[in-house]
Amino acid sequence: MFLCCWLGLVALIPTTLSTNPGVKVRLTEKGIEYGRQLGMAVIQQKLGSIKIPDFSGTEKVSPIGKVQYSLSNMHIVNVGLPKSSVDLVPGTGVTLSIGDAFISLNGNWRVKYLRIIKDSGSFDLNVNGLSIATTISIKSDETGRPAVSSDSCSATVGSAKVKFHGGASWLYNLFTTFIDKALRNAMQKQICPLVADAVSDLNPQLKTLNVLAKVDKYAEIEYSMVSSPTVLKSSIDLSLKGEFYNIGKHQEPPFSPAAFNLPPQNNNMLYIGMSAFTVNSAAFVYNNAGVLSLSITDDMIPKSSPIRLNTKTFGAFIPQIAKQFPGLMMKLLVKTEKPPTLTFEPNNATVQATATVTAFAIQPNSTLSPLFVLNLEASVSARMFVSEMKLAAAVTLNKMDLTLDKSYVGDFQVGPLENVFQGVLKLVVIPAVNVQLAKGYPLPTIGKMKLMNTQLDVLKDYILIGTDVQFS
The missing domain is CATH 3.15.10.10 (Bactericidal permeability-increasing protein; domain 1)
Known part of the structure; x- marks a missing residue:
């Protein structure tokens, strides 16, 4: 009774009402x-x-x-x-x-x-x-x-x-x-x-409807209704909240979903429109949880790479590092300063991220000596795809800009370090991010539902997933 299963979504009582939904579903x-x-x-x-x-x-x-x-x-x-x-x-x-x-x-x-x-x-x-x-x-x-x-x-x-x-x-x-x-x-x-x-x-x-679907130990996503359904002669449109929250703490982000309308298509059984708001609420949640950070050590960099995280490599660009901390390994801490922001344009999904990169020298007794702090502005392209019953993604680096925020070893020019840090981003940071994004985030589903013939298009302010379904 696929029809009734999806119609059941219209009966959800929203815990809060917002002007626009983060997710729309059309049967x-x-x-x-x-x-x-x-x-x-x-x-x-x-x-x-x-x-x-x-x-x-x-x-x-x-x-x-x-x-x-x-x-x-x-x-x-x-x-x-x-x-x-x-x-x-x-x-x-x-x-x-x-x-x-x-x-x-x-x-x-x-x-x-x-x-x-x-x-x-x-x-x-x-x-x-x-x-x-x-x-x-x-x-x-x-x-x-x-x-x-x-x-x-x-x-x-x-x-x-x-x-x-x-x-x-x-x-x-x-x-x-x-x-x-x-x-x-x-x-x-x-x-x-x-x-x-x-x-x-x-x-x-x-009763299996994932009104509040757990994503991981940090986040859950809510799919309750934000307005009454629009029942037409040949289709039903449902407006869902589509918002991520920290588990146990439902804090609203400082931004709201923009209005969007699903295009008139009828090739698939079901269409799911997910707005940039939904994805950005996820970034807000994970930033609040303090997990948008990554510690990088030399053993995380491929052995074939000429880039090594030690004072000898960085001393070639910043001589005072090699003088003050000779022969030591280094550690980098990359941490977001604010939630990354995703934007959807036709056939293009882009994420802007602002982070700090703190470099440390690792002393023989394992204590960390701070060397410098850089401000990092990065732009990445996101490829969105559906994996089983989840929305997943993979990102690639577009460009990055570095500026010096603080130095503990005296002034130096950041420009010569850009190639080094671009390599670190491509070799370590981006792959680590993609591992997490590949795990995916649950779509609104009921029971033993399987998606088939799925297509995903990136449109203005939202992505459109067209799919057939099969219930077992």
């Missing part, structure tokens, strides 16, 4: 059709579980008079749902219609007439012209997750025809009209409750 006609197919399989299975109790009666049949009959051991052998449709009612919800359905069952019969004549055999019952119409309401449970139910239902059985086999069945087929009506009424009473059960069976699945 298209293609997605609705996939949901219809899954839903029909579930309802067909439910209708196959119809249980008709044994019943008996007495009817007058010409020319033999009163006939006592009983039907027992009735069970379904076939259910067909050849026609069905799911329609969106703009601004309201979902209607499910099923037409020209049929159900076949068999059972045993027994009759008694003229007081002494008894007979028995088997029978077949074919129910045709079955139609079902139900509306699905979406509410929120006590946890803020969606709960669905069948709000109204009607079912009609066009005809129910019984054919007796065995004994004098040619005679008993004469009074099938009396039994047809009784069986039709008995079956019709069970259809809507079974449809309601099929809808209610979605609720355990809906």
Whole structure:
């Protein structure tokens, strides 16, 4: 019931309201059709579980008079749902219609007439012209997750025809009209409750919605609704908060999401638009957690590199280092001064980062002697991609600028060091960042959902993920 799973998102109660969402989700006609197919399989299975109790009666049949009959051991052998449709009612919800359905069952019969004549055999019952119409309401449970139910239902059985086999069945087929009506009424009473059960069976699945999805030990991302859904004739748009928070501390960043609109596309079942706000809220969270820093030592640099973190290498550019700290290894501490900022432009994602680089000489007793502090301004390009159920990325260095903030060894020119630090960024810092980004960040999902035929486009102020889905 893919459609209902996604519709369940509309029932989320937001903890806070913001002007614009960080994430938008659109369910298209293609997605609705996939949901219809899954839903029909579930309802067909439910209708196959119809249980008709044994019943008996007495009817007058010409020319033999009163006939006592009983039907027992009735069970379904076939259910067909050849026609069905799911329609969106703009601004309201979902209607499910099923037409020209049929159900076949068999059972045993027994009759008694003229007081002494008894007979028995088997029978077949074919129910045709079955139609079902139900509306699905979406509410929120006590946890803020969606709960669905069948709000109204009607079912009609066009005809129910019984054919007796065995004994004098040619005679008993004469009074099938009396039994047809009784069986039709008995079956019709069970259809809507079974449809309601099929809808209610979605609720355990809906409880898996990652309204607040843990990313790692530092961060979680919230996907609650920030406004009512927009239900159109052929699609549903959902507006989700899409904001990262420090675990256990929901502090709002000093910036807000910009408005954006999903383009009119219908090639995939589902479209997810994630704004730059969502990614930048992640940077804000990790900066608050103090984890946007990296200590670099010589053993982290490839052996093949001519760049070595020691006072001999740096002494070639800053002679006083070699004089004051001869023959010592060095350590660099790269730490962001403020959260990095990502911007989305068509086909281009760029991150601007401001950091400090503090250089230390490592004394023989392992104490650190500060040498200098540099201000680093760097620009990197980000390649975004979807990995399983997560949004991941990889960055490459565009350019960097260095200025001297503080020196403990006297004044020196920073320019000659730029190639050295550019090499350190490319060889150590960027690969370390990419390892973390490759782990990815969870997308809004429900249950055992798999993305297929996924495409990602970078647009103005947001990225657009178009995908088909499969539920297992």
